[in-house]
Amino acid sequence: MKVSNISAVLLSALFSVAVSAAPLGEVSSENGKIFSGENYMVVKKDMKKGEQIKPHDHPGFKTLIFAVGKGSFDVTLNQTEKHTVGAGSVLRFSGDVVIEAVATEDADVAITLIK
Numbered sequence: 001m002k003v004s005n006i007s008a009v010l011l012s013a014l015f016s017v018a019v020s021a022a023p024l025g026e027v028s029s030e031n032g033k034i035f036s037g038e039n040y041m042v043v044k045k046d047m048k049k050g051e052q053i054k055p056h057d058h059p060g061f062k063t064l065i066f067a068v069g070k071g072s073f074d075v076t077l078n079q080t081e082k083h084t085v086g087a088g089s090v091l092r093f094s095g096d097v098v099i100e101a102v103a104t105e106d107a108d109v110a111i112t113l114i115k
Helices: 003-021
Strands: 032-036 040-047 052-056 063-070 072-077 081-086 090-093 099-103 107-114
Touching: 063 072, 063 081, 063 099, 072 107, 081 090
Parallel strands: none
Antiparallel strands: 032 040, 040 107, 052 099, 063 090, 063 107, 072 081, 072 099
């Protein structure tokens, strides 16, 4: 075997070990940005009753998914469109929309931002 072939074989073996050792899934219970990739980001927020998400938008993201796991939120989009989003419900909107929200009870939400 030539030296260059040995290097290729070693790199191939190391890569296959690294791939086989990589987990198939990942779990996070942290708050804040928990997962991200080239075309997405997932943010998790645990909030107490009365806590607010201040008005903001997400330029550069095409779609946002606001999925409530527990509790509920009063959400306002573009300062005019109001939604109550409770446990098990999902609100979809675009990144150029200004969102603000208040937790109407202890609540958590996972927000997926998609480019």
